[in-house]
Amino acid sequence: MSPAVVNIRTQNLPRGRRSQRSSPVPLDPFFREFFERTPEGAPGEEQMSLGSGVIIDKRGFVLTNNHLIKEADTILVRLANRKEYPARVIGQDPRTDVAVIRVETDGDLPEALLGDSDSLRVGEWAVAIGNPFGLNHTLTVGVVSATGRSDVGITSREDFIQTDASINPGNSGGPLLNIRGEVIGINTAIVAAGQGIGFAIPINLARKVAQDLIREGRVTRGWLGTGLTGLTREAARGLGVEPDAGVLVEQVLPAGPAEAAGIRAGDVIAAIRGRRVRTPAEVRAIIAEAEVGKPLELTLLRDGRELRVAVVIREQPVGPAKEAS
Secondary structure, three states, X not given: OHHHEEEEEEEEOOHHHOOOOOOOOOOXXXXXXXXXXXXXXXXXXXXXXEEEEEEEEOOOEEEEEHHHHOOOOEEEEEOOOOOEEEEEEEEEEOOOOEEEEEEOOOOOOOOOOEOOHHHOOOOOEEEEEEOHHHOOOEEEEEEEEEXXXXXXXXXXXXXXXXXXXXXXXXXXXXXXXXXXXXEEEEEEEXXXXXXXXXXXXXXXXXXXXXXXXXXXXXXXXXXXXEEEEEOOHHHHHHHOOOOOOOEEEEEEOOOOHHHHOOOOOOXXXXXXXXXXXXXXXXXXXXXXXXXXXXXXXXXXXXXXEEEEEEEEOEEOOOOHHHOOO
8 A cells, every 4th residue: 555655745936936826815724723734934935835645546646635735836746666756736626625636657656445435433443644744654543533524614525534543744635544455535634732633535535526536627516406404302393303313404496406306395304325314414425426317315204204205416506505405
């Protein structure tokens, strides 16, 4: 696995030396508590950042974090054999903090074996490999502390693996592995005020985003056309269901997939493809990754009855008003 892990070095030129580029937007102070970034240089100085990545295709495609390369003027990738190559951006997805870059070499590169993050269990071993503080191929060991972490405030699309494997500045974009050496996540962020609290993007999500970026240069997401909210005890009592029965449909958008399938406001989504759901974030994650144009089975609770409906998922429209689900 180690040969597939790379060191990524980015360079940001001083603003005055950027040709016709817009001024970079300062990172929100709240994000500074999470993203492990190298200190910013003084105004007028070149700024350098160090991070990590993992080769997912022998042709030179490297999976990493968007926040690592999003403002970069130049990107250099150092392989395990210490050879360094310039890289170009293939695609970026700020919503998930995933990016794909590519290096051009004379031959095939070693590629990582990708695992299945959906099968993770809390307590499993987790191994982080990266380049913290520029120390190449540093390995740290911990466990999977939690899965499905959302509402952390890092990205708009959150479904993180939490781990206590030590993640430090420079680990961003590097792989989180299981005991078999398979990539289960992409290390993304830490809680600066705590210890042993790191977050990784599940590889199943990162893989889909990367495939979309490589094929199309953009990410295709599924859309249900609903407004969702968690079930409060009062709402559950009024609907005659348990508080953990599922997710409440608060709104059904006109002419959307949900309306076409007969879903109504006040329905409770109890399961998708037979998998029980408990939070709006879970539903949004499943819908976003669902195949566009194909039916998806939802189990609903309505008027004391359980219903199964097939919804033909559409591509998510562009715009914040449509972003949620």
